[in-house]
Amino acid sequence: MYDLIIIGGGPGGISAGVYASRKQLKTLFVTSEWGGQSIVSPDIQNWIGTPHISGNDLAKNLEGHLKEYAGKFVTIEAGKKVTNVSKINGGFKTTLDDGTTHESKTVLVATGSVRRKLPAKGAEEFDNKGLTYCATCDGPMFSGQDVVVIGGGNAGFETAAQLLAYTKSVTLLHRSAEFRADPVTVKKVLSNEHMTSLTEVEVLEIVGDNFVTGVKYKDKDGNEQTLDATGVFVEIGLVPSTDYVADLVELDDYKRIIIDPWTQQTNIPGIWAAGDCTNIKYHQNNISAGNAVTALEDIYVHLKTR
Ligand SMILES: Cc1cc2nc3c(=O)[nH]c(=O)nc-3n(C[C@H](O)[C@H](O)[C@H](O)COP(=O)(O)OP(=O)(O)OC[C@H]3O[C@@H](n4cnc5c(N)ncnc54)[C@H](O)[C@@H]3O)c2cc1C
Numbered sequence: 001m002y003d004l005i006i007i008g009g010g011p012g013g014i015s016a017g018v019y020a021s022r023k024q025l026k027t028l029f030v031t032s033e034w035g036g037q038s039i040v041s042p043d044i045q046n047w048i049g050t051p052h053i054s055g056n057d058l059a060k061n062l063e064g065h066l067k068e069y070a071g072k073f074v075t076i077e078a079g080k081k082v083t084n085v086s087k088i089n090g091g092f093k094t095t096l097d098d099g100t101t102h103e104s105k106t107v108l109v110a111t112g113s114v115r116r117k118l119p120a121k122g123a124e125e126f127d128n129k130g131l132t133y134c135a136t137c138d139g140p141m142f143s144g145q146d147v148v149v150i151g152g153g154n155a156g157f158e159t160a161a162q163l164l165a166y167t168k169s170v171t172l173l174h175r176s177a178e179f180r181a182d183p184v185t186v187k188k189v190l191s192n193e194h195m196t197s198l199t200e201v202e203v204l205e206i207v208g209d210n211f212v213t214g215v216k217y218k219d220k221d222g223n224e225q226t227l228d229a230t231g232v233f234v235e236i237g238l239v240p241s242t243d244y245v246a247d248l249v250e251l252d253d254y255k256r257i258i259i260d261p262w263t264q265q266t267n268i269p270g271i272w273a274a275g276d277c278t279n280i281k282y283h284q285n286n287i288s289a290g291n292a293v294t295a296l297e298d299i300y301v302h303l304k305t306r
Contacts, residue, residue, distance in 0.1 A: 001103045002028045002075075003303055005094050007082045008110035008241075010036025012275030012288035014062040016108050019296040021069040025303065028102050029066070029074050030094070032081040035059020036112055037276070038285055041137055042128065048286055058285075082111075085245050091270060105270065106299050109249075109257060110292055111241040112276040113283075118150060118234045122206035130212025131232045135159040136284065142231040144168050148215050150203055151235035152179040157189045159235050164192050171227060172197040173217060206232055240277045252279050264295035272299055 004020055006013050009031025020027040038044055041055040053061070070076060081097040091105040115133040117123065123131060132138040135149075139159075143166040149159050152174030160170045172189075177199050179186050189195055200220035207214045207226065214228045240256045249266040250258045257266055257273040261280065264272045272295040275288030 005104040012292035013110035015289040016292040109273040147231035155235040157181040
């Protein structure tokens with residue numbers, strides 16, 4: 001029986017894997033892919049200690065770091081997906097998509113999430129060509145430009161607030177009549193003279209040539225309009241990768257795993273979770289890495305004192 005099974009090869013899971021090997025925990029590390037969500041990013045500028053790195057290179061560095069320390073303690077199963085985790089006597093049984101099962105005393109879930117993609121014509125074509133799903137990552141590249149934010153929840157308004165610091169103008173498009181974001185945030189953001197919002201809008205198409213030049217939408221009266229913009233920031237939610245533990249641990253309404261932020265423990269003793277698959281407020285590589293290290297420290301204490 002393993003001491004620990006870590007699921008997920010993004011910055012969270014890999015950070016935990018490095019710590020597990022250095023603490024000599026008998027660990028199985030399973031991931032479907034290396035590197036996590038930001039692998040598609042051409043230039044990550046906020047991975048601390050590295051001013052510029054592509055998502056691909058970050059993924060390679062993370063994989064290399066884990067493999068360098070894995071030694072005889074961490075067994076790696078890459079290119080495999082976990083399909084189920086269940087409770088057994090003395091621990092847990094994890095099933096992979098190749099049909100194999102593995103037993104462990106503890107489990108760390110770090111399978112992150114995927115951004116909900118904009119279901120509009122041109123969204124895929126202009127992804128990373130003016131359309132982006134991460135303002136913190138890409139926003140500064142749009143300094144002095146007219147940009148659009150799609151989504152009227154807290155993430156949409158927080159994105160708009162960030163962009164107002166350096167863009168020429170921000171127009172927020174929301175499909176309903178009422179915003180979902182906190183009223184205080186809405187009021188503050190909308191009071192900025194460079195901010196405009198349009199409600200009851202259906203986004204039809206992202207238009208452009210080599211890069212985005214605008215957004216075509218249907219307004220509340222049913223008329224088609226085109227808004228000129230060189231950047232489009234999509235914030236219409238995250239889809240957590242938690243289906244395979246949905247019957248085991250407590251999830252919130254958005255299918256995120258509910259954790260105790262002091263320890264990263266879930267409601268099931270022996271299972272921890274970290275990063276974008278949990279109900280934390282902010283989503284960044286550095287945050288996932290830090291959360292997973294907290295989890296690993298707590299798992300270590302649990303294993304050595306039980
Ligand atoms: C386009 C884009 C650009 C971004 N740019 C930045 C940036 O510049 N800076 C920044 O700090 N943040 C950025 N982010 C956010 C950042 O990528 C996430 O916050 C971070 O990746 C979360 O890490 P994680 O380890 O929690 O999960 P993830 O990165 O989502 O990793 C989860 C891992 O689990 C694996 N997995 C999923 N399901 C299973 C399963 N069932 N079995 C086995 N493995 C599984 C996946 O293959 C993946 O490797 C960006 C996000 C996006 C979408």
